[in-house]
Every structure is written in C-alpha cells, then in structure tokens.
Amino acid sequence: MRRKIPPTQALICFESSARHESFTKAAEELSLTQSAVCRQIANLEEFLDVQLFRRTRRGVKLTEAGQTYSRRVASRLDAVERDTLSVMGNQGTATLELALVPTFGTQWLLPRLGQFIQANPQVTVNFTNRTRPFLFADTEFDASIYFGDGDWSGTEAHFLMKEHPVPVCSPALLGDRAELAPADIANMPLLQQSTRPYAWRQWFASQEMRVEHDLNGTRLELFSMLAQAAMLGMGVALIPPFLIRNELEARRLVIANPHTFESDKAYYLVIPERKAESATLQAFRDWITTEADTYRRSVNGAAEKP
Template sequence: MRQRRFLPSLSQLLAFEAVMQHHSVTAAAEELYLTQSTVSRLVQSLEAQLGITLFLRHRKKLVPTDAAIAYQVDISRAIDIIHGASIRAVANPEGGTLSLAVLPTFATRWLGPRLGRFLDEHPGISMNLSTRLERFNFETEPFDAAICFGDNDWPGTHGMKLFDERLTACVSTDFLSRNPISTPADMAGLPRLQLESRKTGWEDWFAGQNATVRGTSGMVMDQFSMMIQAAISGLGIALLPDYLAQNEIREGRLQPVLKQNIPGQGAYWLVWPHSRDTYAPLSTFRAWFALQTSEPLTD
C-alpha cells in the first residue's frame, strides 16, 4: 500500500519544481499563473507533509537545501513521465504507445524493414524507438521493453528469446584478391575487426572452423554498422551476425570467408520489466515478434 504522506499533490510538486528551476517564488508564480502567496503556501505544505526542510528562508529568498536538490532530480523525472504519458494518451486514445530501446544495427537492418508490417497490422499502436548499447534501469528510463544481446539475466525483467547469434566472416573483394584465404592459417597476420561486446567472437568462429586463434589484431568498434563499412573499405576482416552478413554478401559488397553461419555465444532477447507484463501494446508486439523470429532470418 502506498502511504498518503509520500504522495504529495501535483500542485505541490509543480510549485516546488518551479521554485527550484527559477530560484524565485515570483518567477515560479508567473510560470504557474498563481499568486506568490499560493506558491509559498504549496511549498510550505509540501515540507509539512514530508516532514523535511526543503528551503531555508534568508532575506525573503528561498535557498534550497541538499535534500531539495536531490528531491528535484526524481520529481522532475516523474513529472516528465506523467507529461509524456498524457501526451501519448491524447494522441492515441484508442490504442497505445510502445516505447522500445533497441540495438542500433539490429534496429536499422532487421527490425526496421519489418516494423511497417506490424504497424499496418495493428494501426491502433504507435512506436517510439531509441538506441541503447548498454543495459539501463527500467524504473528511471521511459521504456516498456528493450531488445538486447547476451544472456537472459537482466535483473527485474522477463525475457523472450528471439534467436541465437551465428557468425560469418566477411571481406571486401579487393581485400580478398590481395590476401587469398583458403584455410584458417591464411588469416595469420591479417587484421581482424573486433566488436567490443563480442569478446569471444573470433575464438568461437575459429573453433567452428576446427582451428585455433592465432593472435588478434585490427580495430575494435562498438557497432556492427561501423565494422561493415570498415570491411567494405578494405580495412580488415569483419565478423558479423549471419543475418547481417547475408545482406552484404547478396549485394556484392562483401564476400564470405570459409564456413558461414558458425554458432557464437549469446542470443538476442526482448526483455521487459515485470510491471509491463500485461501492457496490451507490448503483449501484441511480443506475439507478433514470436512469429517473425520463427521465419528465416533474412529480409
């Protein structure tokens, strides 16, 4: 049960935030279209309800305490969440909005081409997408779910496995003409591009070729899109998720090296906080996603 003492009114919180932002009761009153005395009374009532001092009164000025400064961070975030939720409710009263955190290359190369189909099939649902490379706290970020890579061990969430990652090494035609590769041994001394989040990628790939890693060299990157462009430019051998590699191979911009579609470590997951288990737009998206990932991983 939520305790009433710790649930101030929105009027109290708006008055507090406005005073914190403007460092002035007069300016806060002008922003809120209230009188100065009303703003002062709302702030005082907030202090009384919480039982703490938020401002020190000094020569008719309100000086925020350390407690007020810390409190403002969370209150401003909460007000922004309420504001955003209200906008989404007004903009889409018959459906719902799904806010999704996505991996950049996965979003543009795999999810993006399919997303129009989802929106056509579910016209009442709107989507907001933002890129995230690292895990975050769902309690402080405005997302209903996230697409991530790794293991299903994100605290406080449920997860649906999308598919395992499988690896294919690729090079440009020019690079391959200068550096013929017929066996894993031919790769000794050649630059192998490395993704930060795939520490064992090359080790897994060489194991799939029944060979061992012979040292590492080449640039380290944080996104596959950068690695693809580097490989196309002839800067080294790219190790790509097979669903990405096939796009480049089909377009003739890269050529595969040795065996393709080698099992790697980790998988792609759709994860969501426990509080969003029954959120209708997310439930619809999960069901649709399950059908998409049951199909071959091609465009």
C-alpha cells in the same frame, strides 16, 4: 494507508524553481504570483522537514538535499507527463512498449514494422533502447528483443535468429587485396563489442587459431558504433552483414574475410509471463516470429545457391 506524498502543485512549483533557481522565473513560467510559489515551497519544506533552498540577498540556491530531491522529482514528473500524453493520444488504441537492442531494431525490425502496423492499425508500437536484460517489474515494458541465451527469469522467450558475423573494414584498410587472411587480421587493430566480449576469440577459434591479444582493442557497445569506427579506418570489426547492408552496398565497408561462425546466442522476443495472455502481444509475437522464420529461410536459400 494514506501515501506520504506532497501536494502535486507544491512539487510542480519546486521542480520549476529548482530548474531556474529562481522563485520569480518559476512564477512567470507557471502563471502564478511569486508569493504563491514561495508559499508552496515553504509548505513543501515543512512537509519534508528539510530545507531545499538557501535564501540569500541575491536569490535562492538549492541545498544538497534540494539538488538530490529535484533530480528525482523532475524524473517522476516527466514520467507522469509522458503517461498522461500517452493516454490522451491513444484513446481507443493499444500501446506496445518494446525494449530492444538498437541496431537490430533500426536495421531489421523497423523496415518491416509497417506491415504489422498496417495489419493492426489499433496498435501503437514504441521503441526504447536496452542492450542488456532487466527486471520487467521495475519498468513499463511489455516485451523485449534482446541478444542472449533465452534464459530470462519469469518470461517466455521466442527464438528469432542467430548471428553470423564476418570481419569488415574500410576499403582503404583492405587496399588492393581481395580479402585479408586470418593471420593478417590478427595483426590489425581488433574493434571489440562490449556485449560480445569473446566474439573475436570465437572467430579465430573456429579457424583453429589462438591469438593472444584477441580480447584487446577499442571497446564499443553498439554495432552502429563498431561500423562507424571501422569506416573511419580504426580497425576490423565483427558484424553480421544484415545489420550493415547499406554500408556494404555503398562500399563504405567491405568484407575483409568471408569466414563466419554461428554464435551460441541468438535474438529472442521475450515476454513476461504475467503479460503472456495479452492479445496485442500475441499478435506481435505471431507476426515477428513469422517474419524471422521467413528471413532465416531466405538467408539459408541464398547461401545454398551456387
């Protein structure tokens, strides 16, 4: 069955005209005559049987339907352009589209990724931030690294590592004290992470404490946001040390109390079952699980030293 899609040239003319709200500026941008742009818009409106612009003596204005359609068309054309540039720029190579939690990607994966690229020069790896699960069928992602329980329908999950968060704060908040007692921390503003809403409750519970306001406090989505808020003295944050190594070494953040707990969730590499046989994904899977295993062993070895 033939698709109900307008001609591409008409969509391009419409997107430019909508962005400028001017047929004249669209014509200049597209190196067309104004009359040619007007014809394309008129043909598109006839095709849709919808008025997209209101014509006035002062020019043109998008109708409500035109505003809605322009946003959708612009996003689709942007996607087509990205895909086109990707194909043009990756001839003879493989591309891995990876969705991942951003702070983990920046602080742990990116410093190691050069090793994978050096060993697999034919593979290009692209990162996109995603903090929560999604439907792979609705995206172009080949795999995802996320923090959860590993239960993601229609996928195979490969364990990478657990989190062991500790309370951190600015040096000014710590003052002259070597560390803060849990009771002291309970009386300070608790910075919350929206993707780990019960982290503070778990931390206090691991010390057999019950704090009534452990779910209260400024709520932020990313560890990088929590770290920034803590550095600004807004409160105490629970963050795994490996995600803030630079901040700790520079003493922009300090560990307020060394006690930690093992989260019941973990970082996983998640691959949709329909792509599990991909040689590129298998190579990436083997590499990152080996890297994660090496990292876990190094952390455990350091913890066992006196």
